[in-house]
Each structure stands twice: as structure tokens, then as C-alpha cells.
Amino acid sequence: MNGHPLLEAREVTVRFGGLTAVDAVSAAFAPGELVGIIGPNGAGKTTFFNALSGVIVPSAGELFAGGASLAGAAPHRFAQQGIARTFQTPRVFAELSVAANIDFGLQFAGRKREAPPLLKDAGTILDLIGLSAQAALPAAAITPSQQRLLEIGMALATRPRLLLLDEVAAGLTEAEVEAMARLIRRLRDELDLTVIWIEHAVSTLLRHVERVLVLHQGRKIADGLPSEVVRNAEVIEAYLGDEMVEPA
Template sequence: MTTPALAARSVVVRFGGLTAVDGVDLDVDDRTVVGIIGPNGAGKTTFFNALSGLVTPASGRLFVGGADLTGKPAHVFARAGIARTFQTPRVFADMTVAESVRFGLEFAGRRRRAERASLAEVPAILDFLGLADSAALPARAVTPARQRLLEIGMALATRPRILLLDEVAAGLTHAEVEKVARLVHRCRDELGLGVVWIEHAVAVLLDAVERVLVLHQGRKLAEGIPSAVARDPLVIEAYLGDGAAEARP
């Protein structure tokens, strides 16, 4: 048995009296794409905050590459290879696309990850994302879809082992969302990353991931291969309903 790249064990996150994440387990291996779905307020983003060290769980443990990082600050998670995007885009409006990616590379510079097939230069990252022709533009001047790609690029520039994507396809057209899905697969296949992808576009997500976890009121309602989860009566009742069937392409 190999050690998972990322493992969460019975993670609990509380905000005062509210238990936002309630005993969630997750294993993510290299070269896999895992999806997380669930209604608004289910605890998806809070779980990512725990996985990236932005909030400390009230209980439970977090392991990156087998090392117990529970309670460590976010920069320790980042150095260990966890990179993420934010649900609310966080590009630097006045920096150019190329400068933004360079910023991520400089952050990673102190880290040795030579063993990984990571993209180590700005042009390579921009090419990978299809953003080369926007390199000299300020981030604020590119389309929302390109800003989302840039966010992924800034995360990739930190040379991660695990990439956490929080609704990177929100607000994009169907064609753009499909493009993001292809990019996620390339992160897995060409860079060897483990990707955890939260997305509201359930149909696209279920088509793109190998395994999906359903959160509901902070708890794991179901986990498994997409076809099984989509048929799970509990999941249909709590979340999918008729809307998801309609949303299927």
C-alpha cells in the first residue's frame, strides 16, 4: 500500500456553535481527480481551508505525503505541495498575466521539487494554460475565463503535488467549463497531480472525475464513482433532485 499524497482523517471545523465540517475523511493519490459536490453551505470551501492550512480543525488529522501537518500554518501546507484556488477570484488586477505567474514561481523557488514533472518557467506555464497571448496584459484586462485559468496557473507555479480547485468554472460558459475539465485532466496526466475539484456544475464534474464525495451539512453523505453516486437515493434526495438530470449534457 502506498501513502496517499493527501489524507484527511475525521476532520471537524467549527465556527462558534456551527459545525461546518463534521468528521470528513478523504484520500487523494497522485494522478487522480476527485470531485466534491454539495449544496451551498455544505462545508466544501471550509474543508478546502482545512486541507490547505487556512483553518485549523477542532479535531481530526491532516497528512501530506504521510507527514502529519495538523495545526501547521498555510505556508507549511504550501511547501509540502498543496496549492489551491479561491472561490472568489484573487488575481492581482494590476500585475500582468506573466508577472502573476512569476510571483507563484518565486514563492516556490525556495522549495526543491525537482523530482516532479512540474512546470518551472513562466512561458511553459502560460503555454500549458493557453494564455501565452495574454502574457503582457494586466490581469484585470483579460476575460473572466482567462482570469480563472490564471488563478490555476498561479497555483501550478508553486509546483504542487495536489491542486485544490474551488469552483474555478463558476460563471463560465458551458464550452469554457469543458475547457477547464480538459485542463484538469492534463494536470493529472501531464503533471502527475492529484486534483480535488469543487464545482457547482454537477454534470460536468461527474463526467470529469474518477471519484466524487458529496458533502451535506458538513458531513460526507456519499463517496464513490460518479455513476454510483448519481444514482444514490440519499444524494438524489438531498442534492441532485431533478435539476442535475436536466443539467446533464
């Protein structure tokens, strides 16, 4: 690493017609960080991910990967920089087997850095995400929560440096959410990954991340330690009020 953040957004703005979905958001992500992003529905979280992963081009502002500008870069250039993401609605190939879905991701890994042992092949990736027993099933036949794991596996198969997770715990039971959080920490710890994790299950997320960004109406209203952010008056007013009454 050259001392630059892995990924940096400078004043990134995304407009849809008259709506400013992301409003001049700046944030830098260092190698190895596990960062959460929270905010009410419609706050701009997914749109910010779309900009970070090259799915949409910002209306204004700049993105840098390892200090190099990504201005005007096509989505595959973001992938070449080691940026992988999941989608809020899982995008798996329903007709293909679980293992073949992983193989699809592996096809994009060829040019990239040497595979960590845990990401060596479809078998090791399926072990890591806990889907070995489902390897031969069509993706359509596994449960929605298993499809979320599969989508994470597909992203890992590209051997990313940065993994963007968009509500991968949505719709899971409390026990499954906790297991997902442990998996995410393990991925970060064992795969030399930076993880940015959007989640609606705020109290779980805050227990597991080291840093959290709060978006509200497209603006970043807080960025810091979970313990600081939950005491931030603007955050409490905008969003957290009721949720933080729960025991931690």
C-alpha cells in the first residue's frame, strides 16, 4: 500500500432529476477497516454504494482508489481495483447450481492478486460461507438467507480488496443476523479485506463495526466510533432516537 486510502470519495453528489440522493459526501476508507453505513430509508445509502462501485457516475465530486482518480472509469475498472459489492436484492443465477454461481465470480478473478487460501476455489469459498451442503442445488432452490450468503460468495470469488455489503442481513432471523455479522468480521480479519456494510439492523451493526457513517437526506451527518455516533444529537434526532433505547 502506498499510504493512500483504499477508496476515497470527495464531495460525491448524485442527482436524479431534481432529487439530490447523495449530497456532497466525502469519506475515506483505509485498508482493513470494517465500516458501517446507516440512515433512514431513502437516505442515499444504496446510491452512495452505486457510486463507490461504478454502477452510476456521480453528478459531481470525485472518487480515488489508492490515490488514483476513477473519474470516467467504466464499472469493470472499479472491479479491477478490487471493489466488489452485493445488491440489496440478491442477484444470483437462479437456474445455475450454487457452485456454478461461485465459478462465475471466479472467472473475474484471473487477473487479480494471488488468491488467499480461503478463496482458492469454489469448494473453499462454499466452506467459508457455509454452503458446501448446497453446492449442487440450483440457486433458486436455496433459502433467501442462503442466497444472500451466495451473493457474498460470488463477490468474494472475484478476490476483492474492498467488499461493499448492502443490507445482507435484511429479512434474516435474529440468530442469522448475528451469524452474518460474525461471518463479516471473519472475512475482514482473515482475508485482508476492507468492508463497508450498510444495514438496517442498527444495533447489531453498531456492535460489530469500528466506525460508522450516518447518512440523512443524502448528507453525511456523522462519521466516527459507534460509541460517539450514538451520542450525536443530530443523529439521535434524525434517526436513532427509538432504536438506541434497546439494550446494547
